[in-house]
Amino acid sequence: MLPFYIMLFLQLLIPVKSKSVEITRTLKQEGFHRDLETVLSFKLEKEIVEKLTWSCQLLLVENLPSGVYVDVDQLSSLPDNIQVLVDSDVDIEAPEYASPPLLVYIFTNLTSDRSSITLPVHVRYHRPSNVSEYAQILIENPKIYSTCLHLSDYENTEGIGAPCDNQNSSQCLWNRLQVLYNEGKSAISLQVPIGVEQHSLFVGATTLLVTMTGCVILVWKIVKKSVDLQMRKKQL
Ligand SMILES: *[C@@H]1O[C@H](CO)[C@@H](O)[C@H](O)[C@H]1NC(C)=O
Ligand SMILES: *[C@@H]1O[C@H](CO)[C@@H](O)[C@H](O)[C@H]1NC(C)=O
Numbered sequence: 001m002l003p004f005y006i007m008l009f010l011q012l013l014i015p016v017k018s019k020s021v022e023i024t025r026t027l028k029q030e031g032f033h034r035d036l037e038t039v040l041s042f043k044l045e046k047e048i049v050e051k052l053t054w055s056c057q058l059l060l061v062e063n064l065p066s067g068v069y070v071d072v073d074q075l076s077s078l079p080d081n082i083q084v085l086v087d088s089d090v091d092i093e094a095p096e097y098a099s100p101p102l103l104v105y106i107f108t109n110l111t112s113d114r115s116s117i118t119l120p121v122h123v124r125y126h127r128p129s130n131v132s133e134y135a136q137i138l139i140e141n142p143k144i145y146s147t148c149l150h151l152s153d154y155e156n157t158e159g160i161g162a163p164c165d166n167q168n169s170s171q172c173l174w175n176r177l178q179v180l181y182n183e184g185k186s187a188i189s190l191q192v193p194i195g196v197e198q199h200s201l202f203v204g205a206t207t208l209l210v211t212m213t214g215c216v217i218l219v220w221k222i223v224k225k226s227v228d229l230q231m232r233k234k235q236l
């Protein structure tokens, strides 16, 4: 057992990592095409903010549930300071119940004490339900990592090996940052309208009725016209 004062001295040598990144998540737009915005604020001293002009990389790892997807073509046209890598092929046609969750890596450079990242997400088609007209989709908070020396006060003890950039040509060691989410929420939720199973018989019957009525009217008109024509020919 080490004497108390030596323990105290050793503790003083270990830097205190007490800062947390404050994060606000919002879903913008309505309907099936949304913008998931993540705003990160750091409390950094002025001289550190000045040093950030050298690249200070951030990595957000999003775990998107099967109810939503990202469109890889659309992601390549995001602003230059945001690069995205998706860990699997995305089938944009597949319904929610036939889709796996997606792991999305978002890379950005921190150039000030605030960073805002917008990821366009799209809602997948959901199976009709007999219980609810809406489906609730929960998007969990992302994990935030950095390789930036200036952010060491924010680092957690946990680190991961992950792609260095969206080219995925090499792996880097990323340090996890401590975060504080808005209102302590662990996820952001969105509600989407879905078909109601009990309505499907009604919808099916109505569709059939409308289609058949259309057909009958059409056939009747065609027959009437040809009969009229024949009558006119006879008259001539
Ligand atoms: C971050 O900065 C580095 C060095 O300037 C650059 O190579 C990289 O493309 C930048 N990353 C992003 C996501 O803009
Ligand atoms: C990155 O590349 C490694 C091997 O080179 C591969 O195992 C991994 O799945 C790739 N990751 C992504 C997100 O594409």
Ligand SMILES: *[C@@H]1O[C@H](CO)[C@@H](O)[C@H](O)[C@H]1NC(C)=O
Residues within 6 Å of the ligand: 130, 131
């Ligand atoms: C709703 O569907 C489930 C399974 O799909 C079924 O077990 C349940 O009885 C249905 N409830 C009603 C009210 O139809």
